[in-house]
Amino acid sequence: MFIKKSEDHNDQDLKKGFDFKELMNMDLENVKTKFSKKLSKMNKISTPEKKRKVVAFDMGSSTIKIVVGTYYKNDLSIDKYITIKTPKDAIIDGEIKKSDELAMKLGEVLKKNGIKTKDATCTTNSTLIINREILIPKVEEEEMDTVVRYEIQQYLPINLEDYILQVTILGEEIVDETTKLNVRVIAYPEKIARGYYNLLLKLDLKPYALDVNYNAVNKFMNFTGINSEFEYKSKDSVAFIDMGASFIDVNIYKDGQLDFTRIIKDGGNDIDEILLRRSGVKASEIEDFKIRNINLKGELDPLNIQVKDIVDDWIEKIEKIIQFYKNRNIENQIDKIIIFGGSSKLNGMESYMAEKLGIKTKINGITKIAFKSNDDGKPIDDFINVIGSVIRI
Known part of the structure; x- marks a missing residue:
């Protein structure tokens, strides 16, 4: 998941129509396209799988782990493993606080290790990332976003315009003789996502994907x-x-x-x-x-x-x-x-x-x-x- 400011000032409408999981797996050019078009409804797009080497960052408050690797057709290959100390107070609760200092440090590390790969991913975690399971009425897919936003607002006193949502259907339940959908909702603060997006641009890298640690662990667990x-x-x-x-x-x-x-x-x-x-x-x-x-x-x-x-x-x-x-x-x-x-x-x-x-x-x-x-x-x-x-x- 990465986001780019739309020049037509239609961010809030566009953001409502995005699927978090889709963004997490989408090429940057497709992200740009989605954010630049004025669409009332966003249709999912599929891109052909391509072999892509990435430099990946696990952004912690104390240490940053870096690997360079490729995942293609269920084949995973890792070329480099690097651990560095995070500059003091540069990352607090998953949010970048000292972007310039962090970019300088990471730039030195990339140069020292001869890393020329341009596609980049980041993973992090934060208490600001919201993860909830909720029950919603069984509705058609095109109505899902509206219903979820209404229901989640009943649970959490937050401004959903500041978040990007991922919705995963976990199953169905019968409540009072009515079929309900049990869904997992992940709400990712837009300001944190923009912070990582801008950091990678400062490093002259191409922001490819933003992950959440528990999702990354899930993929690692299933793959290995x-x-x-x-x-x-x-x-x-x-x-x-x-x-x-x-x-x-x-x-x-x-x-x-x-x-x-x-x-x-x-x-x-x-x-x-x-x-x-x-x-x-x-x-x-x-x-x-x-x-x-x-x-x-x-x-x-x-x-x-x-x-x-x-x-x-x-x-x-x-x-x-x-x-x-x-x-x-x-x-x-x-x-x-x-x-x-x-x-x-x-x-x-x-x-x-x-x-x-x-x-x-x-x-x-x-x-x-x-x-x-x-x-x-x-x-x-x-x-x-x-x-x-x-x-x-």
Whole structure:
């Protein structure tokens, strides 16, 4: 999904007619065409599949992951893997705050690594992105947008003119002898999308697609066959927990599809702040310090106790999310948990979470044997989001 300001000032009318999923998979020229035409109704267009190499960015508040890869006819190939520190306060809650500084940093990285690929994708997450399931009357497809906008407005006190909507039909339900559609609505803030679009233009890149992390993980999971990799049954519910610096993303997938998602406004920065104050370690050495000195299953020295208290708070919030998910439907269960991201690497985290939650927990151990890769095949925990964003479906 990328957007471009229409010169005929008809943005609001056009935006209502866009399908989010279509935009996420659409070539830039088609996006431009859609935004430049005054159409009361937007018809879906299909473009022939073409082999396209992209540079993809996973834009986090603490680190940015970059890969260069190609997805063509169900064949995925990744050429480069790069991790850099995000300039301080350049990205806050998924929104770009320091575009020029960020563009300068990324430009240097692209040049240093000899990346000349022009098509670019971004994936991110934000508490400002709204994800809801709602019931609406069963209507024809051309009426869907109007009905969804009316219904979602009853749930959320927001101005929908500031959002782009994706609507996915999950199924049908009978309510009071009337057939209803159960739909998932994702509302993506237009200002965040424009921020990434403009950033890529500053880098002289061609904005190709904008993804959401939980959607990227979904594509990665289905492509790599992660269910069979960890001996999951096809109907199992799997919770992917991305333990980032500012947020912990809890995404639950059932039968290969996103079923539930929540964001916890905590993360590795909470631990870093304590260690910086109490240990005297430098910020540049904090990651190595945590690996050497922190062990959730180790001795109860003062630092370990403080870190464990933070992790216990995270796990308590995760447990509440899981319980809420279970309470929504008597059939909802969590069969496995996969953790990834910076804080998942704390010594003892895997077994500690499994013990606290009573659910089998694994640190993602998928290697690059699942697809073509130009490096040594080490685990790809930190690159799940960005690799998933390369996959277009």
